[in-house]
Amino acid sequence: xxxxxxxxxxxxxxxxxxxxxxxxxxxxxxxxxxxxxxxxxxxxxxxxxxxxxxxxxxxxxxxxxxxxxxxxxxxxxxxxxxxxxxxxxxxxxxxxxxxxxxxxxxxxxxxxxxxxxxxxxxxxxxxxxxxxxxxxxxxxxxxxxxxxxxxxxxxxxxxxxxxxxxxxxxxxxxxxxxxxxxxxxxxxxxxxxxxxxxxxxxxxxxxxxxxxxxxxxxxxxxxxxxxxxxxxxxxxxxxxx
Amino acid sequence: xxxxxxxxxxxxxxxxxxxxxxxxxxxxxxxxxxxxxxxxxxxxxxxxxxxxxxxxxxxxxxxxxxxxxxxxxxxxxxxxxxxxxxxxxxxxxxxxxxxxxxxxxxxxxxxxxxxxxxxxxxxxxxxxxxxxxxxxxxxxxxxxxxxxxxxxxxxxxxxxxxxxxxxxxxxxxxxxxxxxxxxxxxxxxxxxxxxxxxxxxxxxxxxxxxxxxxxxxxxxxxxxxxxxxxxxxxxxxxxxxxxxxxxxxxxxxxxxxxxxxxxxxxxxxxxxxxxxxxxxxxxxxx
Numbered sequence: 001x002x003x004x005x006x007x008x009x010x011x012x013x014x015x016x017x018x019x020x021x022x023x024x025x026x027x028x029x030x031x032x033x034x035x036x037x038x039x040x041x042x043x044x045x046x047x048x049x050x051x052x053x054x055x056x057x058x059x060x061x062x063x064x065x066x067x068x069x070x071x072x073x074x075x076x077x078x079x080x081x082x083x084x085x086x087x088x089x090x091x092x093x094x095x096x097x098x099x100x101x102x103x104x105x106x107x108x109x110x111x112x113x114x115x116x117x118x119x120x121x122x123x124x125x126x127x128x129x130x131x132x133x134x135x136x137x138x139x140x141x142x143x144x145x146x147x148x149x150x151x152x153x154x155x156x157x158x159x160x161x162x163x164x165x166x167x168x169x170x171x172x173x174x175x176x177x178x179x180x181x182x183x184x185x186x187x188x189x190x191x192x193x194x195x196x197x198x199x200x201x202x203x204x205x206x207x208x209x210x211x212x213x214x215x216x217x218x219x220x221x222x223x224x225x226x227x228x229x230x231x232x233x234x235x236x237x238x239x240x241x
Numbered sequence: 242x243x244x245x246x247x248x249x250x251x252x253x254x255x256x257x258x259x260x261x262x263x264x265x266x267x268x269x270x271x272x273x274x275x276x277x278x279x280x281x282x283x284x285x286x287x288x289x290x291x292x293x294x295x296x297x298x299x300x301x302x303x304x305x306x307x308x309x310x311x312x313x314x315x316x317x318x319x320x321x322x323x324x325x326x327x328x329x330x331x332x333x334x335x336x337x338x339x340x341x342x343x344x345x346x347x348x349x350x351x352x353x354x355x356x357x358x359x360x361x362x363x364x365x366x367x368x369x370x371x372x373x374x375x376x377x378x379x380x381x382x383x384x385x386x387x388x389x390x391x392x393x394x395x396x397x398x399x400x401x402x403x404x405x406x407x408x409x410x411x412x413x414x415x416x417x418x419x420x421x422x423x424x425x426x427x428x429x430x431x432x433x434x435x436x437x438x439x440x441x442x443x444x445x446x447x448x449x450x451x452x453x454x455x456x457x458x459x460x461x462x463x464x465x466x467x468x469x470x471x472x473x474x475x476x477x478x479x480x481x482x483x484x485x486x487x488x489x490x491x492x493x494x495x496x497x498x499x500x501x502x503x504x505x506x507x508x509x510x511x512x513x514x515x516x517x518x519x520x521x522x523x524x525x526x527x
Contacts, residue, residue, distance in 0.1 A: 008422055010473070011500040016422055053467070054467070059265065061263075135491045136492065138267060198368055203368060
């Protein structure tokens, strides 16, 4: 594994660390440990540290006072010998309703893949997806780990609008639209849980490194969960691991 | 509470402070004033906190009526500004009274002006900021008939302050930029071209991004989706250069060939669609 990243400044206010490793849950764990190490051992001022698949961005939003000295320290850091702490990750069970009402492309996808709709659902609910990071839209989860057999290109003609919570597939990715938006993904279901609520603290219940497993719910159960979400009484269940 | 009545909202007027910090991990755009140099100047004229919320006024300005006395200052783009039908100057502090009406007329230079009030606009604070953004704040921009809360207490200082800032550079078409993370993947000739050619702002420019009309042929491939910031200049496979601005996403998959300096973002924020610019290379200590 290439543990030494390329380290560059991104404008006056940020430092970008980039690794050339593959996208994998193991590499994500490594990235999150490094992120934790940087937060507690390198930076002295209030900064914002985010990660993507293979990068860490340190953004000096409040003060750029120490950006140069931190940059110098990072360049001389021995990445092979950093004492890495394990980062805790939660496993969430997240409901999805795959009813025909929501699963606009479910039949098409099943036909294309020579699967039954039930088989598509069981392939989609089987994996523990890894949450690499949140981007694109507020609350949009970049999930990895979808089953190869569900791989499907985007729609040739994007839809003008899909419902908030629409669950889709594009190439080897699966994701949930946190809000109603135009969408090119193949839509297979809907998730009643709020992925982004600017009034909540935190605004998104998930964090980079968490794992997510979908479970299929009936339309009746979906409506029930949606009511609880609206009343603020719904709670996601998670287990540490 | 003291407030300002939005008689006419203008073309695209938004409330902005310095933006949202600490929530990029949830995919939340930074937002905030596009030209922080001019907005900062307006706040400084009123002795405000540098993070105080101001109105960002674009192209066709609003008509505003004050419900109580306060001080105001307008900086940035050169509009004809009328206070009760009397012309007032940019970059100067004015006292306004209850019932006074502020209008924005013709735009002579630049694109965005900033109106600061004594203290700050006291509109809703969401995720640590008053910056308007669709899906985060209740309204995405100023709406006709709205009442915008402002600080009640007027801080009176002895003399009318006037701050002289040298702002010639703000209007300069040479936009300050550093080489970006994927700059080195361009050929030597492409690297030179990037700092020599003129680029025209497209009519699709907005607070999220400013694309340029000219195509820049290149052989760069997409990158694994990675972090981007306001000021990151991306190059798409079909050759479109896109400068990301304050409302941009937190990650992107196009090669990041340039990174505008903090001042470069302000310079670009004042250019209109159809105007041509070039990138002026700056180096960071490394």
